[in-house]
Amino acid sequence: MKKQHLQKIEDYLWEIPRSYNANMHVPARVYALEGLIDAISSDRSLDQLVNVATLPGIMKASMVMPDAHEGYGFPIGGVAATQYPDGVISPGGIGYDINCGVRLMVSKMRYEDVADRMEDLSKELYKQIPSGVGKGGMIQLNRKAMEDVLIKGAEWAVDKGMGSLEDLEHIENHGCLKEADPATVSDKAKQRGLDQLGTIGAGNHFVEIDVVDQIFHEEAAGAFGLQKGNLAVLIHTGSRGLGHQVATDYIRLMVNAMPKYEYKPPDRELACVPFSSEEGQQYFKAMCAAANFAWCNRQVISWEVCKAWENVFGSYSDCPKLLYDVAHNIAKIEEYTFNGKMEKVIVHRKGATRAFGADFEELPRAFRHIGQPVLIPGSMGTESYVLVGTNKSLELTFGSSCHGAGRRMSRRAAKRQVNAPGLQEQLKKQGIFVTAGSFKGIAEEAPVAYKDVNLVVETVHRAGIALKVAKLKPKAVIKG
Amino acid sequence: MKKIEFLPHIADVRIRLEADSLEQLFCASAEALSEMLYPGFCNDGKTLTIGRSLHIISMDRTTLLIDFLSELLTLAYTEKAIFCYVHIEKMSETQINAIVSGALVDGFEEDVKAVTYHEANVQKNETGNWETIVIVDI
Numbered sequence: 345m346k347k348q349h350l351q352k353i354e355d356y357l358w359e360i361p362r363s364y365n366a367n368m369h370v371p372a373r374v375y376a377l378e379g380l381i382d383a384i385s386s387d388r389s390l391d392q393l394v395n396v397a398t399l400p401g402i403m404k405a406s407m408v409m410p411d412a413h414e415g416y417g418f419p420i421g422g423v424a425a426t427q428y429p430d431g432v433i434s435p436g437g438i439g440y441d442i443n444c445g446v447r448l449m450v451s452k453m454r455y456e457d458v459a460d461r462m463e464d465l466s467k468e469l470y471k472q473i474p475s476g477v478g479k480g481g482m483i484q485l486n487r488k489a490m491e492d493v494l495i496k497g498a499e500w501a502v503d504k505g506m507g508s509l510e511d512l513e514h515i516e517n518h519g520c521l522k523e524a525d526p527a528t529v530s531d532k533a534k535q536r537g538l539d540q541l542g543t544i545g546a547g548n549h550f551v552e553i554d555v556v557d558q559i560f561h562e563e564a565a566g567a568f569g570l571q572k573g574n575l576a577v578l579i580h581t582g583s584r585g586l587g588h589q590v591a592t593d594y595i596r597l598m599v600n601a602m603p604k605y606e607y608k609p610p611d612r613e614l615a616c617v618p619f620s621s622e623e624g625q626q627y628f629k630a631m632c633a634a635a636n637f638a639w640c641n642r643q644v645i646s647w648e649v650c651k652a653w654e655n656v657f658g659s660y661s662d663c664p665k666l667l668y669d670v671a672h673n674i675a676k677i678e679e680y681t682f683n684g685k686m687e688k689v690i691v692h693r694k695g696a697t698r699a700f701g702a703d704f705e706e707l708p709r710a711f712r713h714i715g716q717p718v719l720i721p722g723s724m725g726t727e728s729y730v731l732v733g734t735n736k737s738l739e740l741t742f743g744s745s746c747h748g749a750g751r752r753m754s755r756r757a758a759k760r761q762v763n764a765p766g767l768q769e770q771l772k773k774q775g776i777f778v779t780a781g782s783f784k785g786i787a788e789e790a791p792v793a794y795k796d797v798n799l800v801v802e803t804v805h806r807a808g809i810a811l812k813v814a815k816l817k818p819k820a821v822i823k824g
Numbered sequence: 825m826k827k828i829e830f831l832p833h834i835a836d837v838r839i840r841l842e843a844d845s846l847e848q849l850f851c852a853s854a855e856a857l858s859e860m861l862y863p864g865f866c867n868d869g870k871t872l873t874i875g876r877s878l879h880i881i882s883m884d885r886t887t888l889l890i891d892f893l894s895e896l897l898t899l900a901y902t903e904k905a906i907f908c909y910v911h912i913e914k915m916s917e918t919q920i921n922a923i924v925s926g927a928l929v930d931g932f933e934e935d936v937k938a939v940t941y942h943e944a945n946v947q948k949n950e951t952g953n954w955e956t957i958v959i960v961d962i
Contacts, residue, residue: 387834414834416942416959440938440961477861477932535902546935547962585901588937592894599887599941612887612941751835755962782933824935 345390347381350374356807359405360394367610368397375741376410377803383752383795387414389421395610396424401431401618403682403689407741409696410803411750411795415439417613420695420751423744426619428677428688432607433624434616435598435631437692439673440591442631443638444549444582446697446719446747447515447669448730449646450568451575453662455555455819458575459775461656462553466777466820468652469551473645475824476781477546480539483644490534493541494526497636498643498669501541506647507666513708515669516698519639521632528630529586530593537586537637542644546781546824548789549581551649552721554728554816561813564732567711568667570814577664578728578816579645580721582673583638590634594627619690628675635674642669667730668717672697672747680742691742699733699745699810718810720801723749723794724778724786724823725771728816729801737809745810749797758793759784780823789823825953826852828859836962838943842955846885847912849946849954850920853893854910857939860960861900861932866908874905875925885917886946889956892920893939904928937961 350358353373358381360372372393376384384390389412396406396418403425412421417436426432458465474481485493493500498519501507512518526534544551554576559565570576583590598615601623602608607616617623650663675692700707701715711717718731726749737743753761764783767790771778780786804810826843839856843849858866878895882888896907907926914921943957 416836416940416961420835477935479931532898532902536898547937589898592898592938595941596887596891596894600883612944615941754832754834755837756830756832784933 345385345394347385349390350381350385356803360390365394368394369402370397370405372397373405373407374412375407375803375807377799379799380410380795380803384412389414389419392417392419393422395614396422398610399424399426399432399434399614399616400607401427403427409744409746410800411695411746411748413751415694417611418694421746422694423696423742424692425689425742428690429620430618431690432616433619433628433675433690434614434692435591435595435627436613436615437694438591438631438675439694440588441582441673442587442590443635443671444673445638445642445669445671446721447579447642447646448667448717448719449577449649449664450570450667451664453575454573455575456573458657462819463777465553465652465656466779466822468656469649469820469822470779472648472652473551473822474543475546475822477824479543481542483541485538485541487534490538491526493640494524494529494633494636496520498639500640501643501647507643511643511666514666515639516671517706519643519669521635523629524632524636525629526633528626529590529633533586533589533593536589537584540584540586541641542648543584544581544645544824545584546785549824550724551645551822552578552818553820554578554818556814557727557817558815561732561811564714564813567714568717568730568813569665570730575664576816577649578719578721579642581641581645583634584641586637587634590630594630597623631675635671639669668719670697670719678743680738689742693744695747696744697747698743699737700743701733701735701737718745720746720797721748722797723791724789724821725776725791725818726797729797729812730814730816731801731804731810732813733810734808740807741809745804746800749794749800751793752795753793755788758790759787762787762790762792776818777820778823785823828852828856833959837960839958839960840955841958842949842953844953846954847915849956850889850892850912851910853889853958854896854907854924857893857896858906858908860934860936862906862929863933865906865929870908870927872909872925873927874903875923876903878920878922878924881919883918886944886956887941888918888920889946890939890941890944890958893958896924897936897939899924935962
């Protein structure tokens with residue numbers, strides 16, 4: 345699809361009308377400033393967005409955030425809400441890495457006081473946090489413990505001494521989706537997760553030490569505990585092999601089940617069934633279990649960060665405190681206003697972050713009056729952002745915002761173009777220590793492979809769906 | 825005859841497979857997956873230390889290929905092994921019985937999350953060969 349098919353609605357909003365394709369039930373909307381439109385329309389993101397608009401029961405519009413890029417089935421950066429309970433649920437609208445997400449821990453330690461320890465800290469983090477593909481962690485679950493993790497989520501780790509009860513208040517859904525049912529998760533999926541708690545994996549997953557570089561919103565920054573010059577830790581990973589297997593199992597099941605419901609989506613990767621159907625309910629319960637596994641994983645990684653902190657700085661109690669943990673690959677049952685009436689919908693976020701505004705009851709008291717922290721990692725070596733969600737996002741984007749910078753170059757092209765040892769050295773000269781399992785990983789995740797995160801964040805800020813609070817600059821990056 | 829070609833994709837991996845028989849197309853797909861998981865692992869006459877059988881039934885030849893690759897990927901991760909060889913015992917457009925064999929590994933080079941149905945369409949091309957695209961989530 346070409347750029348000229350987009351109709352400009354606002355500086356930050358574009359639309360493909362329903363008339364573009366007879367099968368569309370709703371229009372398709374793109375949240376992006378003009379500077380991002382060429383990149384978004386250069387791959388198949390817009391065709392995929394139009395396909396999403398054909399899903400049975402879809403409400404209002406299919407949407408992509410400004411970090412959008414081509415995926416498989418749904419575009420990455422996609423948001424789609426379907427009617428509850430008989431609209432569809434589509435595993436492709438959540439992705440294979442169920443509850444891939446980000447958490448931010450904030451420290452009272454000033455960067456200038458410990459700048460000379462950053463290399464030691466990055467090496468210690470690499471030692472404490474297992475990374476890489478197929479690499480297990482220090483925790484080996486048995487079958488019973490696995491069931492408990494799938495039911496309890498982050499609370500399982502807290503019960504084992506890895507964190508505090510206060511941490512749970514600072515996690516989306518308090519780190520646990522109650523609908524989880526381990527019986528709906530296959531033995532293969534459970535087996536793949538047995539040794540993976542506390543591991544980041546590979547690809548674009550990382551643990552990063554940042555310094556708070558700039559404050560845009562003093563009140564929100566104060567409530568979030570962000571002070572210019574202080575350290576923070578950003579963690580990006582998900583449900584690992586367990587989540588991948590749950591998605592694989594259920595997409596296959598739905599491909600086979602769709603003829604029963606007379607669904608024939610334009611792409612099999614958009615496989616879907618009614619949420620209320622037996623298959624839909626089974627998938628939702630399994631997805632919730634995998635999401636719980638991911639929250640537990642990030643909780644265990646926080647504990648590993650604290651161990652590294654203690655080994656380098658001599659005190660566990662100085663470890664950064666959890667600000668927030670938010671998913672960006674997930675489906676949720678949420679309520680929105682349609683024609684003045686509250687209705688439940690099934691919100692699919694695939695590479696999109698929940699961005700709820702002030703007075704949302706689930707938020708901790710410290711920032712309930714401000715809104716939910718929205719965490720936007722940039723690419724390795726570039727800025728990341730902390731934003732705050734708004735009530736306008738509830739009106740415009742089913743309470744959703746962007747999730748990162750968004751790729752603009754393929755991994756193969758990045759590998760061809762980037763001299764990884766050279767990039768690692770260059771970043772070191774800028775005071776950014778990158779520790780990775782392979783040079784391949786560094787090349788694939790080079791800043792040149794990503795869109796300008798500043799422009800992505802500027803889009804959601806101007807749209808009013810999430811507002812800039814603080815900019816973080818990386819100092820140490822750990823990758824698989 | 826079998827041919828594997830890696831094509832551009834912004835975030836994942838797009839593979840074009842071509843072969844002169846459906847059996848060879850499946851063997852090529854397994855070869856491509858192993859090469860992604862651990863480049864070069866199967867090149868040097870590995871001693872085969874692990875064998876597993878796969879029995880898959882799917883709704884058509886395209887879903888059969890993707891389901892076969894998904895099973896092979898799951899097997900690689902659960903057994904921590906790369907499967908270099910595929911011996912097809914029985915095959916139709918909707919069913920495959922095969923023995924896969926390979927060797928154990930300490931880890932993998934690529935985090936292959938899943939094999940997707942996106943863009944997959946197993947069909948004969950103008951030259952009479954079987955071909956398809958496979959998108960792999962990494």
